[in-house]
Every structure is written in C-alpha cells, then in structure tokens.
Amino acid sequence: MPQAHRLDAEQHPDSVCLGCGCLCDDITAVVADGRVVAAEHACARGEAWFAASSEDASPECWIDGQPAAIDDGLDHAAAILRNARSPLVTGLDAVCVEAQRIAVAIADRIRGFVDAGGLGAHESSIHAALEVGSVGCTLGEIRHRADLVLAWFVDPVATHPRFFERYGVDAIGEFVPRGRADRRLCVIDEHETATAAQSDHLLLLKRDRRLAALWTVRAIVAGLSLDPHTVARLTGVSLEQWNTLARLLLDARYGVILHDAGAADAEASIESAAILHLVRVLSERTRFVAAALGSGNNAKGAEQVLLWSTGYPAAVDLRGAVPAYQPQEATTSRLLDRGEVDAVLSLEGRLALDSIETSAGCSIVALVEDDLDPVPNAQVVFRVARLGTHAGGTVFRSDGVPIPARAVLPSHAPAAQELIALLLDRLEHAPGAGDA
Amino acid sequence: MPLALRFTSASQLPLELDGILPERVQALSQGAIEKLLIRHGNRLEPLAEHFAISGSIDDGTLIFESAMPSGHGIGTGMTAGVIRVVGHAGRRIGAQMRGGRIEVEGSAGDLLGQGMSGGRIAVTGDAGDHVAGPLPGSRRGMTGGVITIAGSVGAFAAAGMRRGLVAIGQSAGAGLGYRMIAGTLVVQGPCAPNPGLEMKRGSIVLLDRAIxxxxxxxxxxxxxxxxxxLLARELASLNATIDIRAFGMPLDLFHGDLLTLGKGEIWTRAGALASETQA
Structure with a gap:
C-alpha cells in the first residue's frame, strides 16, 4: 500500500475494517475521488474490503424487480409484513447494533420470528455456552497474557491475517514481553495450513475424528488412563502425541483455544460444548480460555441485542404473549427449509438470494449493501449504505467488545438503521396498526 | 366412538395444536370444540377453520385422521385418554406429556416426547431430532414414560434423558444418549459413532454389529x-420392533462416560466394537 497520497486526499484515522473478525480499528482510510484509495495498516484482506467501497448510482429501491421510490417501497414492505401470518426477521448479523434493535422491534410489532441469520453458522457456539457455560476473555487479554495458543481447526493466518500481530502469537504483551519468543503455538488441523507452518507443535487430525480427539485430551487432562491402541484407532494419532499436547496445555501459564463459531449440525454442537468442557478442566490446573475467531459480520451484536431485548440469544418466537426460545425450531435455516414462513424481512440481501429455492411462496423484503442486480426472488429490495465505509454504526467483535464503525464516504442511500426505522414507523402508524 | 378431526386446511404455516387434548374436549359439545382456538402462525383461529370434526369422545379417543406435517404440539401436556394420528405429524408430539397414550401411524417430526414425564408414545414410522429431549433451557429430558419408534430417529435421541424407556427399531443419528442422566434406551439398528457421550448413568442397549x-x-x-x-419381556409386551433374541445371549458391557460420573452402561453384541481392545 503506497504511503504517499494525493494532496486533496482526505484521511480518516481510526477507521474500522469489517473484512474479517479482527475488526481492526487502527486503519487510516484515505479517500479521494469518492472512494477509498488506500487503507493504511490494513492487511491484504482489509485493503480488498476497503477497495470494494466505490459509491454506486443504482436505484435505492426496487419493487418486483422494477426501480421505485423509497416511500413506495416502504408502503409495500409494510403491507407485506403487516399481513403476514408467519413472518421472519433475519439477517441481523449483517447490520449494526442500532439497526438490530429496530429489527427486533419490527419482529415484535408484526409478531413473528427473529433470528440472527447466517444460516446457522453461530448456533452451535451459542448452545454450547448455554449448556456448559464459557470461560472467555477479550482479545486484549490474549495479547497481554496468553503464552500458549491452540488453533483448533482454524487458520487465522489465512482468514484473520492481523490476528497474530494484534492479539495473538506475534504481539508484544505486558506479560509476554518478548512476543513470539514467549509464546507457543499449537495447531490441530486436517491439513498443513498457513498457521500450521508457523506452529511449534502440529497434529494432523481427520475432521471426523474431532470428537474422539477432544475426549482423549479431556481424559488425559482429567488424569484418566487410556488404552494406546484404542486412542490410535479412534483418532489416528498416537496416545504419546496426545500426552505431549496435554503436557503443553497444562504447562501453560495462560492458554487460549482458538476455534470457529461452528456449523449447525449435531457433531459441531457437541464439539463446541467439548471445547468449553476442556477449557473448564484445564482451568482447574491453570488459566485457560476459549475464543471464537468470528467473522466480519455482527453476529455477536445480534446475540447481544436479542439477549437484552427478548432474553434469548437467537431463534426467538415473538408470535405469542411472551418471547419463546426455540433453538431447535425457529432458526432461519430450519424455518426456510420447512417453508414455515410466509414473509421474510432479510437485513442481509444475500440470504434472500441463497434461499430462492426454499422460500417459494414466501414474500421477501430485503436490504442489500452491494450494487447488486435486483434480488430476483424478493418483492421489495432496498439498497442501504455500506456499513463501515458509507454508514456508521456499532458492531460487536467476537469477544463481545463493541466497536464504533464510522462512515468515511458519503452515500445517496440511507443507512440500514435509518431505513428500517422508517419501516417501523410505517408499521406503527398505518391504518389499523393498533390492532396488530 | 372416537372424536375424529380431519385436516382440511391447505396451509403449510405452523399450526399449534397443544390445547386439543382428550381430557379437555371430553366435557365440551361439538359446537364448543369447533370454537376452540388454535394458533395458526401469529393468529388465534377456531379449530373448525382447519379441521372437519365428527364423532364424539365417549371412549376417550381423539383421532387426527390425516397427515399434517405443519401440525405441532399434538398431545402437549396430555394426562389421560388416547390420541391417534393417522399419517405424518409435526413437531413436539407428546411434549410434557404426563399420561395417556399417543399412537402415530406414520412419522413424527422433531422433539417427540420433549420433556415427557409419563404415558406412552408409539410411532410406526420415523422420528426427527431430539426424541425424548429437554425443553429449551432445561438440562433434563424425558423423566418418565415409554416411547417406541419402529423406524429411525435423527440426532440427539434421548439426550439428557432422566428416566423412562425409549426403543428405536432402526437407526439413530449423532448425539445418541448425549448427556443422558438415567433411563433405558434400546436401538436395534446402526447408530452414529460416539453414543452416550457425557452420560452419567442409565443403560443404552445397541444391537447393531458395528459400534x-x-x-x-x-x-x-x-x-x-x-x-x-425383564427388559426383553417389557419390549415384547409393547410390540416394540426390537429383536429380543439378542437379550438371551451374553452382551458386552462398557462403563462410561468416565469424564462425567462413569456410571452409565452401554451394552453391545459380543464383539460389536470395532476393536476388542477398548480399554
């Protein structure tokens, strides 16, 4: 990234990059000719994210695929949602906290389901935390204290390029003053990844052996004796290697297990819970935490907003007199797969695109940030300003720390929170709204 | 003569039938039954808008005469009487059931017998995920009663089960008996690897030849x-589709999960484990 910029370039220090779950907030965005021409301190992934920020001149609203005025779109969307018998508000993870709060109010108003979205990517970690409890920390604590990092089927060097520099292995911390020299990096993965190339200790493990491996490590740490042949057969790795890993974990002064948020299947759910159990048993002997790497979206924010608004972190049913938590029924993927909704307000337009096969017969109102063609299966589409470049708002990092993102570019389109506030207003003040 | 409800609605939206119980409709006239409110999506509507109602409930039997995968919560909180479902039915059948009997002549959706504490459920087809599981936010699954399923079940069958009997005639998915606290679970067919993880007590009998x-x-x-x-005799009396001849032979016993209490039992056919060297 060149450091010399045009004299008329405008610099925006402390900009936030939403390119990955690091949410780096030390970026200086350099704006010229209505676009971000440089992003100082950003990694290649971040540069690409900022580079995709040019202002577009596409319409701000479409109705049935035809450009329309926003007011008409709002009226149409409000009518769809008001008349729905089984509406779903989803895609909350794509917008800022301010928009999420209004989205929950809309779901309450139209008495429907509300879910973070992401088609289940975050479900297993939420359920695991509810089942087991979690020992977590901020990423800053990892930076300043962790002397052992175990990357469990994640590749942060590739997916979160600045994670090690800012929070993890390479960073100089208060209690790890020599940075990398004071830390050990253990990697367990199926392949030799970019992170594995930097590791001090690598175990290659087939993905379908994850549960057996976690149970093996937990058993060793708990002091149980295991049969070497059984362990080798079930995990494909010798008991001796697992003993070595367990010794490294127990010798750590402050250890962290990095994992991803997990899929929505049964094994991923058990795996997430087992990681938290492992952290719990390790914490009886030393200090250990688990940290999900997260992605560039605001899934954590959605979890927080749903919790403080409804009492539940996801898959909330607001059709009855009180909110109901239905994690096995009311997730976005299940509701769409089963065709159990007749209207969807998707704050993440891509979801509307992806669910085209499953949502037949269902009316869709979608918000899109990109300069997309009209979403083919949506009745009403609004183009909103892109969060982080064209619109500001609060996003939660994967460790639960709120980060204020600021707009660095002007936009013709409204911010998501402005648009759905207008939609909520339409729903509340339309004729007959009091009966809803 | 039983009270028969024939599903006449074309709607696929969720229809909550949790208030339609034999003990509740017994004291009602046909007109009052037709006016019972059920939740259809986000609205409350009379039962008659979705069902054609005939017969009476003199013998304590309620029949749902047609398949209705969108009908959920059948028999929720049931305490007495009989409910028959002819065809496939939706989720939460027999949830929080305390007594009586539910017969499903078809397949059942997820959450069959969720939080059940008594009574009997028999399914001639398959069942979905979370059979005999806990209510959201609870640690305990089924705390009593009997569930027999002739077909296969999805993931997390008998997860958190506390007491009672579940018999599965064919295969079971991942998470079988996960966090089981007590109770008895029998599976005739194949099950996904790692059954009984985190189980404290209870007995799981797995009759497949590769575990x-x-x-x-x-x-x-x-x-x-x-x-x-004794279990074999009980399963025979329940007409469960379990090959009880295996119960007459010596079965291998494994204790676990040693990471929790370790008082659980998994019984398998002799030599069914992939390796006889299991510690």
Whole structure:
C-alpha cells in the first residue's frame, strides 16, 4: 500500500475494517475521488474490503424487480409484513447494533420470528455456552497474557491475517514481553495450513475424528488412563502425541483455544460444548480460555441485542404473549427449509438470494449493501449504505467488545438503521396498526 | 366412538395444536370444540377453520385422521385418554406429556416426547431430532414414560434423558444418549459413532454389529443380566420392533462416560466394537 497520497486526499484515522473478525480499528482510510484509495495498516484482506467501497448510482429501491421510490417501497414492505401470518426477521448479523434493535422491534410489532441469520453458522457456539457455560476473555487479554495458543481447526493466518500481530502469537504483551519468543503455538488441523507452518507443535487430525480427539485430551487432562491402541484407532494419532499436547496445555501459564463459531449440525454442537468442557478442566490446573475467531459480520451484536431485548440469544418466537426460545425450531435455516414462513424481512440481501429455492411462496423484503442486480426472488429490495465505509454504526467483535464503525464516504442511500426505522414507523402508524 | 378431526386446511404455516387434548374436549359439545382456538402462525383461529370434526369422545379417543406435517404440539401436556394420528405429524408430539397414550401411524417430526414425564408414545414410522429431549433451557429430558419408534430417529435421541424407556427399531443419528442422566434406551439398528457421550448413568442397549464408542468407555466384561431379560419381556409386551433374541445371549458391557460420573452402561453384541481392545 503506497504511503504517499494525493494532496486533496482526505484521511480518516481510526477507521474500522469489517473484512474479517479482527475488526481492526487502527486503519487510516484515505479517500479521494469518492472512494477509498488506500487503507493504511490494513492487511491484504482489509485493503480488498476497503477497495470494494466505490459509491454506486443504482436505484435505492426496487419493487418486483422494477426501480421505485423509497416511500413506495416502504408502503409495500409494510403491507407485506403487516399481513403476514408467519413472518421472519433475519439477517441481523449483517447490520449494526442500532439497526438490530429496530429489527427486533419490527419482529415484535408484526409478531413473528427473529433470528440472527447466517444460516446457522453461530448456533452451535451459542448452545454450547448455554449448556456448559464459557470461560472467555477479550482479545486484549490474549495479547497481554496468553503464552500458549491452540488453533483448533482454524487458520487465522489465512482468514484473520492481523490476528497474530494484534492479539495473538506475534504481539508484544505486558506479560509476554518478548512476543513470539514467549509464546507457543499449537495447531490441530486436517491439513498443513498457513498457521500450521508457523506452529511449534502440529497434529494432523481427520475432521471426523474431532470428537474422539477432544475426549482423549479431556481424559488425559482429567488424569484418566487410556488404552494406546484404542486412542490410535479412534483418532489416528498416537496416545504419546496426545500426552505431549496435554503436557503443553497444562504447562501453560495462560492458554487460549482458538476455534470457529461452528456449523449447525449435531457433531459441531457437541464439539463446541467439548471445547468449553476442556477449557473448564484445564482451568482447574491453570488459566485457560476459549475464543471464537468470528467473522466480519455482527453476529455477536445480534446475540447481544436479542439477549437484552427478548432474553434469548437467537431463534426467538415473538408470535405469542411472551418471547419463546426455540433453538431447535425457529432458526432461519430450519424455518426456510420447512417453508414455515410466509414473509421474510432479510437485513442481509444475500440470504434472500441463497434461499430462492426454499422460500417459494414466501414474500421477501430485503436490504442489500452491494450494487447488486435486483434480488430476483424478493418483492421489495432496498439498497442501504455500506456499513463501515458509507454508514456508521456499532458492531460487536467476537469477544463481545463493541466497536464504533464510522462512515468515511458519503452515500445517496440511507443507512440500514435509518431505513428500517422508517419501516417501523410505517408499521406503527398505518391504518389499523393498533390492532396488530 | 372416537372424536375424529380431519385436516382440511391447505396451509403449510405452523399450526399449534397443544390445547386439543382428550381430557379437555371430553366435557365440551361439538359446537364448543369447533370454537376452540388454535394458533395458526401469529393468529388465534377456531379449530373448525382447519379441521372437519365428527364423532364424539365417549371412549376417550381423539383421532387426527390425516397427515399434517405443519401440525405441532399434538398431545402437549396430555394426562389421560388416547390420541391417534393417522399419517405424518409435526413437531413436539407428546411434549410434557404426563399420561395417556399417543399412537402415530406414520412419522413424527422433531422433539417427540420433549420433556415427557409419563404415558406412552408409539410411532410406526420415523422420528426427527431430539426424541425424548429437554425443553429449551432445561438440562433434563424425558423423566418418565415409554416411547417406541419402529423406524429411525435423527440426532440427539434421548439426550439428557432422566428416566423412562425409549426403543428405536432402526437407526439413530449423532448425539445418541448425549448427556443422558438415567433411563433405558434400546436401538436395534446402526447408530452414529460416539453414543452416550457425557452420560452419567442409565443403560443404552445397541444391537447393531458395528459400534464405535469414545475412548472414555471401559469394557467391564460380557454378561447376561436379569434386567435385560425383564427388559426383553417389557419390549415384547409393547410390540416394540426390537429383536429380543439378542437379550438371551451374553452382551458386552462398557462403563462410561468416565469424564462425567462413569456410571452409565452401554451394552453391545459380543464383539460389536470395532476393536476388542477398548480399554
């Protein structure tokens, strides 16, 4: 990234990059000719994210695929949602906290389901935390204290390029003053990844052996004796290697297990819970935490907003007199797969695109940030300003720390929170709204 | 003569039938039954808008005469009487059931017998995920009663089960008996690897010939205990589709999950474990 910029370039220090779950907030965005021409301190992934920020001149609203005025779109969307018998508000993870709060109010108003979205990517970690409890920390604590990092089927060097520099292995911390020299990096993965190339200790493990491996490590740490042949057969790795890993974990002064948020299947759910159990048993002997790497979206924010608004972190049913938590029924993927909704307000337009096969017969109102063609299966589409470049708002990092993102570019389109506030207003003040 | 409800609605939206119970409709006239409110999506609507109602409930039997995959919560909180479902039905059948009997002549959706504490459920087809599981936010699954399923079940069958009997005639998915606290679970067919993870107590009988257990289960030996013969007699009386001849032979016993309490039992056919060297 060149450091010399045009004299008329405008610099925006402390900009936030939403390119990955690091949410780096030390970026200086350099704006010229209505676009971000440089992003100082950003990694290649971040540069690409900022580079995709040019202002577009596409319409701000479409109705049935035809450009329309926003007011008409709002009226149409409000009518769809008001008349729905089984509406779903989803895609909350794509917008800022301010928009999420209004989205929950809309779901309450139209008495429907509300879910973070992401088609289940975050479900297993939420359920695991509810089942087991979690020992977590901020990423800053990892930076300043962790002397052992175990990357469990994640590749942060590739997916979160600045994670090690800012929070993890390479960073100089208060209690790890020599940075990398004071830390050990253990990697367990199926392949030799970019992170594995930097590791001090690598175990290659087939993905379908994850549960057996976690149970093996937990058993060793708990002091149980295991049969070497059984362990080798079930995990494909010798008991001796697992003993070595367990010794490294127990010798750590402050250890962290990095994992991803997990899929929505049964094994991923058990795996997430087992990681938290492992952290719990390790914490009886030393200090250990688990940290999900997260992605560039605001899934954590959605979890927080749903919790403080409804009492539940996801898959909330607001059709009855009180909110109901239905994690096995009311997730976005299940509701769409089963065709159990007749209207969807998707704050993440891509979801509307992806669910085209499953949502037949269902009316869709979608918000899109990109300069997309009209979403083919949506009745009403609004183009909103892109969060982080064209619109500001609060996003939660994967460790639960709120980060204020600021707009660095002007936009013709409204911010998501402005648009759905207008939609909520339409729903509340339309004729007959009091009966809803 | 039973009270028959024939599903006449074309709607696929969720229809909550949790208030339609034999003990509740017994004291009602047909007109009052037709006016019972059920939740259809986000609205409350009269039962008659979705069902054609005929017969009376003199014998304590309520029949749902047609398939309705969108009908959920059948028999929720049921305490007495009989409900028959002819065809496939939706989720939460027999949830929080305390007594009576539910017969499903078809397949059932997820959450069959969720939080059930008594009574009997028999399914001639398959069942979805979370059979006999806990209510959201609860640690305990089924705390009593009997569930027999002739077909297969999805993931997390008998997860958190506390008491009672579940018999599965064919295969079971991942998470079988996960965090089981007590109770008895019998599976005739194949099950996904690692059944009984985190189980504290209880008995799981797996009659397939290839089983894979977690390393935290320890072989105790081969036995032919009296309780299995009693269980076989009980399964025969329930007409469960379980090959009870296997109960007459010595079965291998594994204790676990040693990471929790370790008082759980998994019984398998002799030599069914992929390796006889399981510790």
């Amino acid at each position: 894979e257990l977690a390393p935290t289960f320890r072989k105790a030996g081969a036995f032919r205990p009296v309780f299995l013969r």
